[in-house]
Amino acid sequence: MKAFASRAAALWRRPAIRYGLPFLASAGIFALALTWRPAIAPIPVPPPASFPQAQVARGAVLARLGDCAVCHTVEGGRPLAGSRPLATPFGTLYSDNLTPDPDTGIGHWSAAAFRRAMKDGVSRDGSHLYPALPYEHFTHVTDDDLDALYAYLMTRRPVREAAPSNRLIPPLGFRPLLAGWKMLFLRKGPVATDPGRSAEWNRGAYLVEGLGHCGGCHTPRNLAGGENRSRAYAGGLAEGWRAPPLDRTNPAARAWTPDALYTYLRTGISPDHSAAGGPMGPVVESLSSVPEADVRAIATYIASRMAGRESPVRSRPTPDDPARAAGLFPQGATLFAGACAGCHGQGAPMLGQGRPALGLATNLRDEDPTSAIQAILLGLEPPVAGRGPKMPPFADSLTDAQIAAVLGYARSRYTDRPAWPNLDRAVARARKESAQQ
Known part of the structure; x- marks a missing residue:
């Protein structure tokens, strides 16, 4: 014991220890103080009648524009009751009620507590919220709109549903770390108005950059999970699907116009482009019932971001070279004839009914095959009232190698794009990711 005390005393006499430890302790306390946020006092549950009906109706539209129910409703569960698993590279989060x-x-949240959560990513009790709640975008929403959204949520039927505990890679379950994440990636303030643009364009910018949080899926992310703002709208990943670029690098065979985008966002299909699949389906379903002017504003803004891209002109025909494709992918040609040609082959009765030809499909032209793979694995469902193209899933009937062969054949036959490299591995990876969603 005396020897231990003697060694401890000797260590303490070293300047690096004597002055360094108190400094580190003070720095740690200071860092924790920076992460602390006070709780906001609970309020009695306000009666629904206390909110003006006009405000509630406006909030209902804003909730659809923000796709709130998509993330906050578990499959088969009550709307907005939360508990939906949200897979991330860092583990699984569960949405709140x-x-x-x-x-x-x-129920005990005040409007101020709700605004703080949406703008600052801090819960009523002072704990930091994970950016699966896209407060990177919601921070740009006006207080009036947030108050209307709050009024809508507080007039819904209460559902008693506690979310499961998050399953994250240690030490990411330590919420004070999120304060550092916000210092790096959370940029507050309103969406700037461009006086040189129309009111419709500026409305679209506000909706896309704010409640619509389109960049949350269509912008690539860095290793820390923050959006790479230097590559805004250059394409990203969402629930195992590829969210294509919404900038000049968009791979569509024909340039998107505001009218084409409006039709796509409203119905889930554009005859000159493609059909909505995967996570885009619920987005279309939400936008199908909001005011037309808002969807047109969104389309106008996004079309302007894609304007000026280098792409084939509208009059250029899309390729269709079955002989060349069969020479490169003979197994793919056989599989396509048996499983796909009935709907997608030349002269198929389903073509020419508002459904885009494969040569126009963005997924087939993209540099990343992920969404094309997922469309075959999981199929497509019409997002709006059963209207639009429907495609059955082939995950149980085709192997990874067969899916790679079919996609290699289709890309070679219907596009002028180079073959996807390592397609077998990409199919195996996409199948694994879709199983985890």
Whole structure:
């Protein structure tokens, strides 16, 4: 014991230890102080009648524009009751209950607490929220719109539903770390108005950059999970699908116009482009019932971001070279004839009914094959009232090698793009990711 005390005393006499430890302790306390946020006092659950009906109706539209129910409703569960698993590279998060239930939802939240969560990513109790709630974008929404959204949520039927515990890679479950993430990636402030643009364009910019949080899927992310702002709208990943670029690098065979985008966002299909699949389906479903002017504003803004891209002109025909493709992918040609040609082959009765030809499909032209793979694995469902193209899933009937062969054949036959490299591995990876969603 005396020897231990003697060694400890000797260590303490060293300047690096004597002055360094108190400095590190002070720095640690200071860092924790920076992450601390006070709790906001709970309020009695406000009666639904206390909110003006006009405000609630406006909030209902904003909720659809923000796709709130998409992430906050578990499959087969009650709307907005949360508990939906959200897979991330860092583990699985579960969405919160947004109904006014006093124990498991936001029933005791004030409007101020709700605004803080949306703008600062801080819960009513002062804990930091994970950016699966896209407060990177919601921070740009006006207080009036957030108050209307709050009014809508607080007038929903309460549902008692506690979300499961998150399953994250250690030490990411330590929420104070999120304060550092926000210092790096959270940029507050309103969406700047461009006086040189129309009111419709500026409305679209506000919706896309704010509640619509389109960049959350269509912008690549860095290793820390923040959006790479220097490559805004250059394409990203969403629930195992590829969100294509919404900038000048968009791979569509024909340039997107505001009218084409409006039709696509409203119905899930553009005859000159493609059909909505994967996570885009619920987005279309939400946008199908909001005011037309808002969807047109979104389309106008996004079309302007893609303007000026280098792409084939509208009058240029899309390729169709079955002989060349069969020479490169003979197995793919056989599989395509048996499984795909009935709907996609030349003269198929389903073509020419508002459905885009394969040569126009963005997924088939993209430099990343992920969404084309997922469309074959999982199929496509019409997002709006059963209207639009439907494609059955082939995950159980085709192997990874067969899917790679079919896609290699289709890309070679219907596009002028180079073959995807390592397609077998890409199919195996996409199948694994879709199984985890």
